[in-house]
Amino acid sequence: MYWSKRKKSSDVPQLMDVFESEHGQQGRRSHLLGDERPNEEGETSQPQHSSNIKAERGLTPKKKMKIEKDTPIIISEKPGLFSDDECPEESHNLQVQGLNITVGEVRTVSSELILSLDEPTVKEPSQEEMEEEEMDTKFLSGDKKKYVQKFRQFWFKIPEFQGWLAEGDSPYKAFCTVCNRDMRAGKSELQRHCKGAKHIKLMAKHQPLAPISLSEDITTEAGLPQSVTFVDLRSDTVTRPSRAMKNAMLEAAVGDDAFSEDPTVNSLEKKVADMLGKEAALFVPSGTMANLVCVLTHCWGRGSEVIVGDESYMYQKMQGGIAQVGSVHHRIIKNLPDGTFSLDELRSFFQDIDTICPTTTLVCIENTHNRMGGKALPLSWLDELSAICEELNLLLHADGARLINASVALGVPPSRLVARCHSVSLCLNKGLGAPMGSLVVGTQEFITRAAKIRKMLGGVLHQCGMIAAAGIYALDNIVSQLSADHNHARAIAHSVLEEHSSSVTVDMKAFQTNIGFLHCDNIRVDAKKLCQRLQMVTDSEEQEIEEKIIVMMLPITDTVVRFMTHHEVKKDHVKAVAKKLKYVIQEFDNMMFDHYKV
C-alpha cells in the first residue's frame, strides 16, 4: 500500500523492517529500472535534498541506503491480490500490466499507478464528511470569527495530492515531501502548490520518498482501498514466468544459436520434435514467424498458393504476411463453427486445374482454433483431411499455437494430432506460459531450409538458451495444469449461464479449451461496453460485493467478448470473475427496469 505520510522517526525503520523481512527479495526486484549503476559517469538522479529529508526522518544510514536507490517503482502489494504462497512476485508486476499506464515513465510510475487503480473509486467527500470538516475548523479568539482549516485525511485520496502530501507538524499544517516544505492546510492551497512550477519540476525529477508499507493500519489511515483483485483474461499470452521458471532460465547453459551451439535450444528442439513424433525442430521468436517460416519453406518456388480457413489466425491476424512478404497467394475456405472446413469444398477447388490457377501447395489448419472459440479439431476429420491431402498431393501444415491444449482436451498425445502433418508450429508463450518463443517442427530436410528462411526474416537469436529453458520448464510442468485452465473457462461460463440473462449469454457446448466467448445482445450491452464495465469498479458494486474486482477481456467483434484462462488464473480469481460477471450482468439486465422505476 502506498505510504505517503511523514511518519515519526521511530516508525520508519520499523516499517522498513516489515518490508524487508516480508518482501525483501521481491521488493528489491523492482529496483531494477531505477538502479543507478555506479560506473556510469554522471551522478545518481537522486536529488541532494532528498537524503536530507530522510535524515530528518531519522532513518539509520543502512536503511537510508536501501531507499536511496531511487526506489520509486516499488509498487504496492495489495493484500487480497494474490495469496502469498501462490505467486507473490507477479503481483507487483500485475498492476503495471494492462492498466494502460504510460510505461515510458516507469521511474515515476508509482503514483500514477495508484492513481489509475483508484480512479474509479476516488470520490468527493460525502455530506457527513463535509459537516465533520466544518466542526473541525477552529474558532480563534478575537472579534471576528476565524476558521482555520484542519488537515483532512481524505485529501490522501485525491490523485493529484498523492505521492507528496503528508501531515504537517501541527494539525493546521500540511507538508510536501518533495519540496520539503510546510504549508497551510487547505485544499486550494495544496492545489495551488501542486500546480507550481517548482513542485512539478521536483516531482518529475524526484521520486516520492514514501516507501511502500504493507501494514494494515497505515493503509486504512491513508484511506486507500484494501484490496483490488485484478484478473487479466484478454489472452493467455499475458502470463509472466513464475519464479521456478525463472530459476530454470537462470541455470540454463547457453551458447550461440547462430552457430547451432546452444545446448538448451538444441535439447528443446529435440524434446519437441520427439514429443510431436517428427524428425527435427527449430526455435523461432514468435508464433507469427513460425507460421511464416513454415509457409515460405513449403512454398519454395514462385506462384504458390495456400489454402487457409477464413477465420484462421494466419489469414486474419498476420497482416497477410504470407502474401506481403512471401508472395504466396491465400485461398480461403469457409471455417465451420467447430474450426474445421468442408472437405467437399476443398475437393471442389481441384476440379479444374490448368495454367490459369496458381500451384496449390499447402493446406493450413489451426488446432485449437482461436477465433472459433478454442475448438480442438476432431480426430476423424483430421484423418480424412490428411487422406485427401495425400490424394491431391498437398502438404499439410498445422498452426498448433495451442496444440497442447487440444491434446489435453481430446485426451490424445499431441503426436497423434499432427501425425500426418508435414509441418507444425508450436507456441510456448500461449497456454504454456513461457515468455516467448515458438517452434517449427518437421522433417530434417524441411528444418534445414526453414533455418535459412528464419535467418532471412531476422529470427536468429544468439543466446536464446534462457528462453528455451523456460520452454522446457513449461513442457515439463505447465502442461499438467492446462486441464485446470479448461475447467476454469467452463466455470466462468457456468456463472454466466446461472444468471439466465438475456443481455449476456454463453453457449456451454462450445467450451472445449481455455478460450471462451460471451455473446452480448447488442441492445443493452455490446462487446466494448461489457469489457469497459468489467474494468471498472463502481461504489455501489464495491459495497455490495465487498471487493474490488477488475477483469480484463477482449472484444473480438461487436457482440462477442473473448476471455482466455491461463495458468496465472487460480481458483480464487475464477470465483472473483464469476462474482463480478454476475453483478455486471444483473446490472445490465436490470438497466431498463431501473430506468422506468424512476
Added chain:
Amino acid sequence: MLLLWRTTSHRLNLFVFHFEIICLNKGKLNHRTMSRGVCISRTLRSWNCTMGYFGAHHYKWYHPPPPLQVGHKGLTVDLRSDTITKPTEGMKKAMMEALLGDDVYREDPTVTELERRMSELAGKEAALFVPSGTMGNLVSVLGHCEQRGSEALLGDQAHIFLYEQAGMAQLGGVQPHIIPTRADGTFDSQEIYDRMRDEDVHCPRSALVCIENTHNVCGGKVLPCHWIDEVGSVAHSLGLPLHMDGARLLNAVIASGISADRILQACDSASVCFSKGLGTPVGSVIVGTEEFIQKALRLRKVLGGGMRQAGMLAAAAIYSLDNMVNRLADDHRNAFVLAQAICDTESTNVTCVPEDVHTNIVIVNLRSGSISPEEFCARLALVSEEEAKTLGEEIVIKILPWTATSVRFVTHHDVLCDGIQATVAKLKYVIKEIDSQRK
C-alpha cells in the same frame, strides 16, 4: 610486375578453390560467389575447412603438423565473433528481476524503458525493440522503401548486402544498388549523385541510402563523422533518407569518443545491436522518427518479431547500456594487442596493420599461395605435440575465415587478457611454423 603476378595467382587460386568446391559438392551450386572476394556460406566454409585440410593440394607450401592424439584439455579461445558472448551473472539477475508485460500489446514496461533510453541516447524521437540485427535492418529498409520498385543505395561490402540473404530483395522487392566501398568502410559520397535515378520508366526509384558503422567487412572501421554528415547532406538534398546499420555503433562511440546522437545526427534511422560487443543474449533496437517507428512496428509484426514478455531481453539490454559500454574499450585494446603481436612477428606470410584496427575486429591477411584461410583456421584449432611442449599449454583458437586471403579475429567480453596472451603465444608459434616451411 609483382603485383600482376600476385593478382594472377590470386585469381588462379580462387578458380581452383571454386572448382574444388563444385567438384566436391557434386554440382550443387548453392554457394554464393561475389564479384569481389569469395563469400561462401558458413556451412560450406566449415565443411571445406576439413575437406580442404585433407584434400587440398594446390597450396604447396604448408603442411600442418599431426594433431595431438589425446583429447584437448587446455584453453579454448573463441574469437569467431562477438555474438558468442554469454550473459554475465549480473545481467541474468537483471533479466530475472525485470518487470514484465505483453510487448505485443505494448505493455511491457522494461521494453518501453529500453526504447526510451535508446531514443534518448540516439537523439531520435522513438525506438523499437526487435529480436535481431538482421530484422532491425530489414524492418528499417522496408520501412523506408514502402513503394514498389524502390532501390536502396549501399556499399558493396555492407552486411545488409552480403550477409542478410538479400532479405530486402527477397521479401520487400527492394533492389540493392551497390557503390564500391573503400578500405575504410566509406564510399564516395558523390557517387550518390551519379547513381540517383531520375524519373525514367526504365529505372527503379532511389529511395534510401545505407551506411554501416562500424564497418564489419572492412575490419571494424569507424566511419569518420564528417563523412557521415556529408553523405547525409547529399542524401537529404536528393530527398533520400539515410539509414545506418549500427550493429556495433557503440564500439564506434567508444573508439571515436563522439556521442551516439552526434554520429546519428545526419541519419534518419539506425539499428543498434545488443548481442554483439555489449554481450546481451538477444536483441536489437531501431531508432527513428515517431512515424517511422509506427511503420516499423507493423513490419516487425508481419515478420514475426513481436515477442510477448520481451522485458527480460530488454532488461539485459538496459543492463548492458549501464555496465558494458565502457568495457568495449578493453575489447579494442585487446584487438590492438593482437594486431601488434602479429605485426611484430614481421612475417611476410601472415600480416596485419595495427593502425587499421579501430575497434574489436582484426583482419589478418594471409599471403596467397602460402596458406589458405581455411587451413590457417584449422591450424589454430588444432594442437600439435611439439607445440604443447613449447608453449606449455594446449591452446585452441577458433576464428572464421574471412575473404579468400584473410581471416577475422573478433575480441569480446568473454575473452580476457589471459585469453589474448595465450592467443598471442599460439599465433607467434604458428606464424613461425608457417614461415619456416615457406622459406
